[in-house]
Every structure is written in structure tokens, then in C-alpha cells.
Amino acid sequence: MFPLPVIVVNFxxxxxxxxxxxxxLARIAQEVSEESGVTIAVAPQMVDLALVVREVKIPVFAxxxxxxxxGSYTGSTTxxxxxxxxxxxxxxxxxxxxxxxxxxxxxxxxxNREEMVSILCTNNYAVSKALxxxxxxxxxxxxxxxxxxxxxxxTAKPEIITRVVKSVEKLAPEVGVLTGAGVKTSKDVRxxxxxxxxxxxxxxxxxxxxxxRKTLEDLASGVD
Amino acid sequence: MFPLPVIVVNFxxxxxxxxxxxxxLARIAQEVSEESGVTIAVAPQMVDLALVVREVKIPVFAxxxxxxxxGSYTGSTTxxxxxxxxxxxxxxxxxxxxxxxxxxxxxxxxxNREEMVSILCTNNYAVSKALxxxxxxxxxxxxxxxxxxxxxxxTAKPEIITRVVKSVEKLAPEVGVLTGAGVKTSKDVRxxxxxxxxxxxxxxxxxxxxxxRKTLEDLASGVD
Amino acid sequence: MFPLPVIVVNFxxxxxxxxxxxxxLARIAQEVSEESGVTIAVAPQMVDLALVVREVKIPVFAxxxxxxxxGSYTGSTTxxxxxxxxxxxxxxxxxxxxxxxxxxxxxxxxxNREEMVSILCTNNYAVSKALxxxxxxxxxxxxxxxxxxxxxxxTAKPEIITRVVKSVEKLAPEVGVLTGAGVKTSKDVRxxxxxxxxxxxxxxxxxxxxxxRKTLEDLASGVD
Amino acid sequence: MFPLPVIVVNFxxxxxxxxxxxxxLARIAQEVSEESGVTIAVAPQMVDLALVVREVKIPVFAxxxxxxxxGSYTGSTTxxxxxxxxxxxxxxxxxxxxxxxxxxxxxxxxxNREEMVSILCTNNYAVSKALxxxxxxxxxxxxxxxxxxxxxxxTAKPEIITRVVKSVEKLAPEVGVLTGAGVKTSKDVRxxxxxxxxxxxxxxxxxxxxxxRKTLEDLASGVD
Numbered sequence: 001m002f003p004l005p006v007i008v009v010n011f012x013x014x015x016x017x018x019x020x021x022x023x024x025l026a027r028i029a030q031e032v033s034e035e036s037g038v039t040i041a042v043a044p045q046m047v048d049l050a051l052v053v054r055e056v057k058i059p060v061f062a063x064x065x066x067x068x069x070x071g072s073y074t075g076s077t078t079x080x081x082x083x084x085x086x087x088x089x090x091x092x093x094x095x096x097x098x099x100x101x102x103x104x105x106x107x108x109x110x111x112n113r114e115e116m117v118s119i120l121c122t123n124n125y126a127v128s129k130a131l132x133x134x135x136x137x138x139x140x141x142x143x144x145x146x147x148x149x150x151x152x153x154x155t156a157k158p159e160i161i162t163r164v165v166k167s168v169e170k171l172a173p174e175v176g177v178l179t180g181a182g183v184k185t186s187k188d189v190r191x192x193x194x195x196x197x198x199x200x201x202x203x204x205x206x207x208x209x210x211x212x213r214k215t216l217e218d219l220a221s222g223v224d
Numbered sequence: 225m226f227p228l229p230v231i232v233v234n235f236x237x238x239x240x241x242x243x244x245x246x247x248x249l250a251r252i253a254q255e256v257s258e259e260s261g262v263t264i265a266v267a268p269q270m271v272d273l274a275l276v277v278r279e280v281k282i283p284v285f286a287x288x289x290x291x292x293x294x295g296s297y298t299g300s301t302t303x304x305x306x307x308x309x310x311x312x313x314x315x316x317x318x319x320x321x322x323x324x325x326x327x328x329x330x331x332x333x334x335x336n337r338e339e340m341v342s343i344l345c346t347n348n349y350a351v352s353k354a355l356x357x358x359x360x361x362x363x364x365x366x367x368x369x370x371x372x373x374x375x376x377x378x379t380a381k382p383e384i385i386t387r388v389v390k391s392v393e394k395l396a397p398e399v400g401v402l403t404g405a406g407v408k409t410s411k412d413v414r415x416x417x418x419x420x421x422x423x424x425x426x427x428x429x430x431x432x433x434x435x436x437r438k439t440l441e442d443l444a445s446g447v448d
Numbered sequence: 449m450f451p452l453p454v455i456v457v458n459f460x461x462x463x464x465x466x467x468x469x470x471x472x473l474a475r476i477a478q479e480v481s482e483e484s485g486v487t488i489a490v491a492p493q494m495v496d497l498a499l500v501v502r503e504v505k506i507p508v509f510a511x512x513x514x515x516x517x518x519g520s521y522t523g524s525t526t527x528x529x530x531x532x533x534x535x536x537x538x539x540x541x542x543x544x545x546x547x548x549x550x551x552x553x554x555x556x557x558x559x560n561r562e563e564m565v566s567i568l569c570t571n572n573y574a575v576s577k578a579l580x581x582x583x584x585x586x587x588x589x590x591x592x593x594x595x596x597x598x599x600x601x602x603t604a605k606p607e608i609i610t611r612v613v614k615s616v617e618k619l620a621p622e623v624g625v626l627t628g629a630g631v632k633t634s635k636d637v638r639x640x641x642x643x644x645x646x647x648x649x650x651x652x653x654x655x656x657x658x659x660x661r662k663t664l665e666d667l668a669s670g671v672d
Numbered sequence: 673m674f675p676l677p678v679i680v681v682n683f684x685x686x687x688x689x690x691x692x693x694x695x696x697l698a699r700i701a702q703e704v705s706e707e708s709g710v711t712i713a714v715a716p717q718m719v720d721l722a723l724v725v726r727e728v729k730i731p732v733f734a735x736x737x738x739x740x741x742x743g744s745y746t747g748s749t750t751x752x753x754x755x756x757x758x759x760x761x762x763x764x765x766x767x768x769x770x771x772x773x774x775x776x777x778x779x780x781x782x783x784n785r786e787e788m789v790s791i792l793c794t795n796n797y798a799v800s801k802a803l804x805x806x807x808x809x810x811x812x813x814x815x816x817x818x819x820x821x822x823x824x825x826x827t828a829k830p831e832i833i834t835r836v837v838k839s840v841e842k843l844a845p846e847v848g849v850l851t852g853a854g855v856k857t858s859k860d861v862r863x864x865x866x867x868x869x870x871x872x873x874x875x876x877x878x879x880x881x882x883x884x885r886k887t888l889e890d891l892a893s894g895v896d
Contacts, residue, residue, distance in 0.1 A: 013297035019274075019308025046301050047286065047309045049271035050243075051278065062271065064299025072372055072428075073237035075288025075321035077270050084243025085271045093773065097299035100770040105799045126806060127777045133802035148296055204296075322548040325541065329575045350582060351553045357578035461745035467722075467756025494749050495734065495757045497719035498691070499726065510719065512747025520820055520876075521685035523736025523769035525718050532691025533719045545747035596744055651744075 001117060001137070002059050002088070006039040006199035007189065007219055008119065008140075008178065009206045010063065010091065013045060017207045022048050023055055025206075028213045030056045036220035039199075043091055046077060053086035061119065062090035064097045068110040079110055089117030089137065091201075095144045105134050119178060119201065128164040132172040139168060139177050140201045146181035148204050153181040154191035165196035184215070189222025225341060225361070226283050226312070230263040230423035231413065231443055232343065232364075232402065233430045234287065234315065237269060241431045246272050247279055249430075252437045254280045260444035263423075267315055270301060277310035285343065286314035288321045292334040303334055313341030313361065315425075319368045329358050343402060343425065352388040356396040363392060363401050364425045370405035372428050377405040378415035389420035408439070413446025449565060449585070450507050450536070454487040454647035455637065455667055456567065456588075456626065457654045458511065458539065461493060465655045470496050471503055473654075476661045478504045484668035487647075491539055494525060501534035509567065510538035512545045516558040527558055537565030537585065539649075543592045553582050567626060567649065576612040580620040587616060587625050588649045594629035596652050601629040602639035613644035632663070637670025673789060673809070674731050674760070678711040678871035679861065679891055680791065680812075680850065681878045682735065682763065685717060689879045694720050695727055697878075700885045702728045708892035711871075715763055718749060725758035733791065734762035736769045740782040751782055761789030761809065763873075767816045777806050791850060791873065800836040804844040811840060811849050812873045818853035820876050825853040826863035837868035856887070861894025 009029055011017035017025050026042045033040040041059035044052040053060045062085075066076040082090055092107060093099050099107075104120065111118045112135060120136035122128040128141050141164045146153050154161065161179050168175050179192050180201035192200050200219075209215040233253055235241035241249050250266045257264040265283035268276040277284045286309075290300040306314055316331060317323050323331075328344065335342045336359060344360035346352040352365050365388045370377050378385065389401050403416050404425035416424050424443075433439040457477055459465035465473050474490045481488040489507035492500040501508045510533075514524040530538055540555060541547050547555075552568065559566045560583060568584035570576040576589050589612045594601050602609065609627050616623050627640050628649035640648050648667075657663040681701055683689035689697050698714045705712040713731035716724040725732045734757075738748040754762055764779060765771050771779075776792065783790045784807060792808035794800040800813050813836045818825050826833065833851050840847050851864050852873035864872050872891075881887040 010298060013291075013294050013300050013302045013305060015294040015304055018294070018302075018305045019310075022308075043298075045305045046270055046299065047273035047305050047311075051274040051309075054275065067237075070237050070239040070242070073320055074234060074267075074315065074318040074427075075270065076237050078237045078242075080239055081237060081242045081269045081271050084246075085275075086243075087271075091298065094298040096297055098772040098774050101765065101773040101776060101803060102770050102795050102799055104773060105796070105802075109798075123774050124777070126781075127774055130777075130802045130805035131773060133805070134798060203298075317549065322550050324546040325549040325552060325579060326546050326571050326575055328549060329572070329578075333574075347550050348553070350557075351550055354553075354578045354581035355549060357581070358574060458746060461739075461742050461748050461750045461753060463742040463752055466742070466750075466753045467758075470756075491746075493753045494718055494747065495721035495753050495759075499722040499757075502723065515685075518685050518687040518690070521768055522682060522715075522763065522766040522875075523718065524685050526685045526690075528687055529685060529690045529717045529719050532694075533723075534691075535719075539746065542746040544745055651746075 002039045002041065004039065004176070004198045005193055005223055006041055008041045008043065008061065008199065008201045010043045010201060010203040011045055011207060012203050014207045018045050018048070023052060025212055026052050026056045029216060030058045032213060032216040032220055033058050036217065038220040038223045040216065040220065049082070049087055050085035059088040060086070062087050063094065065090045065092065065107055068107055079107060083114055083116060089119065091119045091121060092136070094121045095123060095142060095147055104131065108134050108136050125160055125163050129167045129171065132168045132175045135172065136175060138198065139164065139175055141177065141179050142181040142201065149182045151182050152184065152188040153179055154183070154188050154195065156182065158195055161192070161195045161197060186218045186222035189219050193223065226263045226265065228263065228400070228422045229417055229447055230265055232265045232267065232285065232423065232425045234267045234425060234427040235269055235431060236427050238431045242269050242272070247276060249436055250276045250280045253440060254282045256437060256440040256444055257282050260441065262444040262447045264440065264444065273306070273311055274309035283312040284310070286311050287318065289314045289316065289331055292331055303331060303338070307338055307340060313343065315343045315345060318345045319347060319366060319371055328355065332358050332360050349384055349387050353391045353395065356392045356399045359396065360399060362422065363388065363399055365401065365403050366405040366425065373406045375406050376408065376412040377403055378407070378412050378419065380406065382419055385416070385419045385421065410442045410446030413443050417447065450487045450489065452487065452624070452646045453641055453671055454489055456489045456491065456509065456647065456649045458491045458649060458651040459493055459655060460651050462655045466493050466496070471500060473660055474500045474504045477664060478506045480661060480664040480668055481506050484665065486668040486671045488664065488668065497530070497535055498533035507536040508534070510535050511542065513538045513540065513555050516555055527555060527562070531562055531564060537567065539567045539569060542569045543571065543590060543595055552579065556582050556584050573608055573611050577615045577619065580616045580623045583620065584623060586646065587612065587623055589625065589627050590629040590649065597630045599630045600632065600636040601627055602636050602643065604630065606643055609640070609643045609645065634666045634670035637667050641671065674711045674713065676711065676848070676870045677865055677895055678713055680713045680715065680733065680871065680873045682715045682873060682875040683717055683879060684875050686879045690717050690720070695724060697884055698724045698728045701888060702730045704885060704888040704892055705730050708889065710892040710895045712888065712892065721754070721759055722757035731760040732758070734759050735766065737762045737764065737779050740779055751779060751786070755786055755788060761791065763791045763793060764808070766793045767795065767814060767819055776803065780806050780808050797832055797835050801839045801843065804840045804847045807844065808847060810870065811836065811847055813849065813851050814853040814873065821854045823854045824856065824860040825851055826860050826867065828854065830867055833864070833867045833869060858890045858894030861891050865895065
């Protein structure tokens with residue numbers, strides 16, 4: 001796997017990160033990663049996935065996987081398609097794309113078999129603790145009420161991060177922990193790492209920034 | 225728009241049409257189209273969309289659009305992303321990805337505004353007639369019980385095609401009609417055109433063929 | 449069927465219309481109906497359906513039907529269960545419970561076979577026109593942006609009602625038309641009937657009223 | 673809560689257990705419970721819930737809860753509606769009605785606050801272990817491939833039950849364990865209890881029995 005800590009940039013369905021602009025943002029992420037030596041990964045829009053993989057060398061994630069089955073599933077995104085597109089793994093169960101508990105288990109089991117990296121998003125302490133037992137590569141704890149907001153989870157709810165880190169360490173020590181929601185600055189990144197996280201997951205902070213390169217440089221500088 | 229009639233090949237989530245094999249199938253479709261002079265379009269797997277658009281010049285369709293809204297929609301495929309990926313349009317409401325009636329209206333309205341080509345799949349006469357009033361570019365009538373089977377809809381249920389063609393002609397004459405389900409040979413294509421269709425929509429007949437090029441050449445020869 | 453015009457009261461999932469309070473509201477609706485001679489129907493909360501049917505003689509509707517299939521479908525509401533519970537029919541495709549176009553067709557076809565009354569909710573002119581071809585008993589046109597609001601659709605958008613009434617009269621004359629959204633007073637009911645509707649569909653105007661009986665009496669007085 | 677062990681009969685959407693026949697089956701369950709002294713609970717069809725609660729004194733469960741929110745949710749079943757209908761609790765996440773992990777957490781949290789009994793269905797060892805941390809009243813482990821079949825889970829996969837019982841005892845000792853899938857006879861019940869379960873969850877074994885009373889009597893005799 002890629003070296004930790006990691007900064008994962010989720011492009012969501014933002015207009016600012018689709019098509020050519022999405023490609024450009026992925027290239028900027030790569031440049032900042034190379035210059036700073038900090039791992040930066042991107043999760044581009046679903047239809048751009050295979051193209052972005054071809055254009056950059058940093059780790060590329062899908063934003064979601066619909067099913068592990070291949071075949072007559074028009075309009076679905078399969079684990080196989082994500083893998084063949086060259087993605088290193090996928091976000092799963094994002095606040096904007098929650099999936100069923102039994103599907104999370106099925107997809108993670110298959111991703112682990114395929115040695116793919118799963119970033120399983122969770123909304124609170126209880127769910128993080130429970131789902132860590134399903135053996136994702138990472139739990140990404142993101143309190144939904146802070147997503148897209150101006151205050152970082154690391155400032156607003158540091159205790160939830162601490163509790164998740166401790167609980168995962170105890171119950172599922174092989175699982176990493178990321179955090180997100182409101183993350184925007186080097187200070188937020190530094191604080192997340194101090195609290196025991198392996199990295200951050202963010203979106204609007206970079207995608208909607210007036211100067212994504214500068215924002216990424218600042219974020220990367222939060223890693224010593 | 226592209227010249228009619230059209231042969232649309234849906235890659236679904238078939239393993240045989242993902243990643244490199246999907247790209248290769250798109251290239252074969254382009255070659256057969258150039259040699260035969262018949263329009264052949266492809267609907268590759270969602271994560272391959274932008275890449276396939278870059279690699280071929282034939283019309284490329286998305287298999288599905290989730291929403292017309294851009295923004296905080298992780299894991300969704302927006303109309304904007306499909307358009308910026310360079311697709312000419314999208315399949316909608318496929319038997320394996322049915323959508324809500326009000327969403328069909330919303331997506332088609334926006335696709336028409338963006339001059340994108342919509343292929344709206346339907347399952348029977350009543351639904352085809354009703355949804356033709358929502359002004360898609362094409363209605364693609366596919367009786368679900370024949371999809372993926374060995375008997376072509378043109379042989380098993382020619383009367384449903386005739387009824388849809390007549391009804392659309394009367395109620396929404398600007399809407400084209402495609403048909404699919406069990407379509408595999410030049411004879412099926414010829415029959416579809418004789419029944420008044422503007423083309424065919426098929427998947428397994430090509431994707432799971434031992435020799436997709438030969439199958440596509442045969443299908444194209446059904447157009448005089 | 450019941451005499452027209454009809455006032456249909458949707459209890460939604462309002463706390464004010466669940467359990468004992470739901471039963472009481474159904475009884476009030478019955479009393480006002482008997483006193484005024486105007487048909488008033490109720491759509492109680494799903495889990496109260498069979499009980500409400502036993503307690504009142506006015507027409508009782510389900511709020512939704514999941515599927516026409518019976519069998520191994522834990523947690524689903526089948527058409528058969530709704531019928532055996534004694535409901536006269538069901539709302540379908542409400543703005544808060546949109547369903548797929550092909551399911552609308554399947555459920556209405558079966559409801560017509562079973563002589564059940566279907567009230568098919570729609571959001572705009574194009575969808576109303578299209579779905580009227582699927583032969584529901586009623587189209588209930590409700591612009592979503594006015595639902596639950598203070599201005600009646602009959603005041604804010606009378607032209608949409610007129611267009612739907614005319615279009616349904618022409619394309620599917622056996623289909624009735626209801627309207628709703630913001631309907632609260634006798635004036636709104638009178639205006640709906642003047643515009644050619646067969647009745648109104650409303651929820652908060654009655655359920656959240658300080659005095660549901662008085663509100664229902666006022667609404668009923670809008671029918672001459 | 674009711675005395676353990678418990679036999680829970682899920683009526684699903686079976687035609688044999690809807691309307692009058694559903695009521696009759698609930699009454700039979702009550703009679704067998706009274707005669708045998710064994711707790712028997714029923715989960716009738718959703719639209720019959722409030723009526724069945726009025727007609728019998730045994731514990732009655734909903735088959736599913738859509739949301740904990742009340743208000744403008746036409747066609748949804750709220751926790752509040754289930755509670756006001758008089759149900760003792762609800763099945764959750766049945767194989768035929770899986771729900772999202774974050775919703776499971778939200779609904780169970782609210783059910784615990786309301787002192788309602790939650791029976792959380794799970795499909796395998798890993799999911800049972802993980803979701804037991806969300807503090808349902810019971811985990812009901814049901815391997816999906818055995819549901820509705822002829823071989824009881826207690827015979828086909830006793831080891832999965834043992835593993836779940838042990839794991840829950842260790843991680844969440846306040847959570848009970850039920851099992852189901854293929855359960856039909858007193859022998860199956862006896863075996864489930866020997867393996868450490870607090871009861872069984874079954875459906876077709878009773879509902880589709882030629883003689884539900886006799887089947888229930890036999891099942892109850894499996895409890896010493």
C-alpha cells in the first residue's frame with residue numbers, strides 16, 4: 001500500500017472537478033504530492049475513473065462500488081470494473097451514498113481478497129466501532145453535520161476521533177483510521193494526526209478552493 | 225445527431241467488456257462501423273466512459289444517469305459528468321436500472337436542453353406509449369422476459385414493436401423507436417427495421433459472442 | 449365507486465394522526481362526511497390501515513403499495529394485503545414516495561383488475577399527461593414546491609390544473625383528476641372544482657389544523 | 673420484556689397470513705402459547721399491525737421500520753407509528769429488507785430509548801459480531817441460503833450459531849441471540865436452545881403449514 005499518512009481528495013459530483021477540470025485537479029494533486037513527499041490520493045467522478053488512472057500515478061479511488069457481481073447489471077459499478085479501471089480501491093458508505101450493512105461486508109470481503117484498499121465512511125462512534133469489525137483498510141469517521149462546513153471535525157469533535165482511534169486499536173488493530181468533515185488547513189491535518197489518525201478525507205476544502213494547489217500545499221505541510 | 229439506423233451495444237457489467245477488453249470492443253465496433261457505413265454506438269461500463277470517449281470516434285453512451293444535480297453527491301453519476309466526459313447521451317431506465325417516472329421527466333428535459341441523446345428503455349406497450357410523451361430521443365422497447373435470451377423480440381413479439389411504432393408516430397412523432405432483447409443476427413436487425421424501428425439495442429449478443437467482430441459485421445449487414 | 453367530488457385526507461407519518469389520534473381523525477372525517485353529504489376519504493398510516501377500515505365506513509386508502517407480488521417479502525406492503533385489509537384503493541407515487549414508471553404500470557394494471565381505486569400523484573403537466581395513459585382511476589397533480597405550504601395550487605398555479613384537466617379529457621377521458629398542495633379552505637376546494645377537478649387531496653391542512661373538524665366542515669362547504 | 677425463550681413467527685407477505693387469515697393465525701399462536709406456556713410472538717403484515725395488536729395479547733412485532741422521523745413521509749412506517757400501534761418492537765434488516773448500517777444504528781438507538789424490542793437480522797458470523805455492538809435486543813442469525821428451505825440452520829450450520837453466541841457473549845453480553853432459516857420442528861427448536869440461542873425466528877414453517885396449530889404445538893414442545 002501507499003505510505004501513510006494520506007490525504008484523500010473526494011471530487012464528489014462537483015462541477016469544479018468534472019471532465020477536464022477533474023483531470024487537472026488530479027494532476028495538481030500529483031505535483032503537490034511529489035513536491036511535498038506526502039501521499040495524496042484522489043477519488044474522481046465515477047465516469048472519469050479509468051481516464052484519471054491513466055493520467056496520474058498517485059493512488060486513485062472510486063467513490064463507490066455498487067456490487068461485487070459482474071454480468072447483466074446495466075448502469076451499475078462493479079468491483080471488477082473498478083479494479084480493471086486501475087483504481088487502488090474505493091470509498092464505501094459515504095454519507096451521501098450509504099449502503100446496507102450486509103453489502104458492506106460482502107464488498108469489503110471481496111476487496112480484501114483482491115488486495116484493494118477500502119475506505120469505509122462512518123457517522124459516529126458506535127457505527128465506527130461496529131463496522132471496524134468488518135475489516136476495511138480504513139474507517140473514515142465523518143460526523144455528517146460537519147461535512148461541507150467551516151469547522152473541522154478535529155476542532156469541533158476531537159473526542160469522537162480519539163474514541164474511534166482507541167476502540168479500533170483495541171478491537172481491530174489492523175484497521176486504519178481517517179477523519180474528515182470541515183477539514184481545510186494544515187492545522188486540521190496536524191491535529192488529525194496528533195489524535196492518532198492515518199490521514200484525512202476531504203472534498204470541498206480542496207475542490208471549491210480558489211486555489212486548489214495552494215490549499216493542497218498547505219494541507220501537505222500539516223504532515224511533518 | 226448520428227445517421228440512422230443505429231446499432232447500440234450495451235456493455236452492461238460484463239467482465240468480457242470491462243477494462244482493456246471494453247476498450248478493445250469499442251475499437252472493434254468503430255472498425256466495423258467504418259467498414260460497413262452503419263452507425264454503431266457503444267455504452268461502456270460507467271467507470272470507463274471518459275476513457276472510451278477519448279479512444280474512439282463512434283457515439284458513446286452512458287448506461288445510466290443518477291441525477292441532473294451537481295455538487296455533494298459522492299458516488300452518483302450526474303448528467304454534467306456524463307456530458308463533460310464527452311458522451312453523446314445515455315441509456316435511461318434500463319430493465320436492470322429502472323428509475324422513477326418523475327426522474328425520467330427531469331433527466332430527459334435537461335438532456336434535451338443540453339442536446340444530448342436519450343435512449344429510454346421501456347418494458348411493454350402501455351409504458352412505451354406513456355413515456356414517449358416525455359420526449360426522449362428514442363424509446364427502446366425491450367420485453368424483459370426476452371432480454372439475454374435466445375429468441376429475438378422481432379420474432380417472438382413483432383406485434384408489440386408494431387404497436388409501439390404506430391402509437392409513437394401518432395402521439396410523439398419526433399421520438400424514434402429502437403428495440404432489443406434477444407437480438408443477435410442480421411435477420412433480427414432487418415426485421416426490426418422492417419417493423420419501423422430506427423435501430424436496435426443489444427448486449428450479450430455481441431459482448432458474449434465468441435467473435436464480436438464477426439457478430440457486429442453480421443448485424444451491420446442487416447442494414448441495407 | 450364513491451360519489452364525486454371527493455376530499456381525500458392523507459395522514460402521512462404525522463404524529464398528530466397516528467394511533468388513537470389517527471382513529472379519532474378518521475371518525476371525525478366520517479361524521480363531517482355524513483353531515484355534509486360530501487365524500488371524504490382517508491389515507492391513514494400504513495400500520496393502522498386494517499384497524500381504521502374496521503372503525504369507519506368512509507373510503508379508506510393505503511398511502512402506498514410496494515409490490516403486487518405476495519410471498520417472501522418481509523416488510524413490504526403488497527396489493528393483496530391492502531385489499532384484504534379492506535382498503536378501497538391506494539395513493540401511488542406520492543412526492544414523498546415516488547416509484548418507478550414500470551412499477552406504476554404494473555400496480556395500476558393489477559388494481560384495475562381488482563377494481564381498486566388508484567390515486568396516482570404527479571408533479572407537473574408533462575408527467576400527468578404521460579402517466580394518465582397508464583389508466584389510473586385518478587391523476588392527482590401536486591406541484592411539489594407547494595406541498596405543505598400556505599398558498600393553494602389553485603391560486604398559485606391554476607393554469608397547470610386546467611392544462612392537466614384538458615389533456616386528460618382528451619387522451620384518457622375515463623381518468624379523473626384531483627389536485628393538492630397548499631389546499632386548506634372551502635375557497636380552495638371550490639376553485640379546484642371550477643377548474644374541472646373531481647376533488648382534492650390534502651394532508652397538513654387538516655392533520656395539523658387546530659380544529660380538524662372545523663377545517664373539514666369548511667372544506668366540505670366548498671362543494672355545492 | 674416477555675419470558676425467554678421465544679418463538680417468533682414472521683408472516684412476511686404471504687397470502688396465507690394476510691387479512692382474516694392473518695388474524696386467525698395470530699389467535700392460534702396465542703392459544704398455543706397459553707396452553708404450552710411458551711412465549712410465541714407474531715410479526716403480521718404491516719397494514720394489519722394495529723388490528724392484530726388489538727385482537728391478541730401475545731407480543732406483536734412490526735416486520736420493518738422505515739425511519740425514526742415523523743412528519744411528511746407518505747407511505748413510510750415510522751418508529752412512532754409502530755409504537756402507537758401497540759407493537760412491542762420490530763424485526764429489522766431482514767434478508768428481504770436490508771437497511772443501511774447507519775439507519776440500523778439510528779433506529780436501534782431510538783428503540784432502546786423507547787424500550788422497544790429490536791430483532792436485528794444478520795446473514796453471517798462477521799456481520800452478527802459487528803452489528804451486536806449496536807446494542808439490539810436480539811441478533812437473529814439467518815444464513816440467507818437456508819431461508820425458506822427444508823434443512824434447518826441448526827442442522828446445516830450449527831457452528832455459525834455457536835460462533836455468534838460466543839462472540840456476542842463476549843462483546844455484547846446484554847444482546848440476545850435468535851436463529852432462523854429452515855426451522856420447522858421441535859427438534860430444530862431444541863437444538864437452537866442447546867446451542868445457546870434465546871429462541872427462534874421462523875416464517876414459512878408455520879405460515880405455509882397444512883396445520884399451523886399443530887406445527888406451533890410441536891415447535892413449543894421443543895422448549896422444556
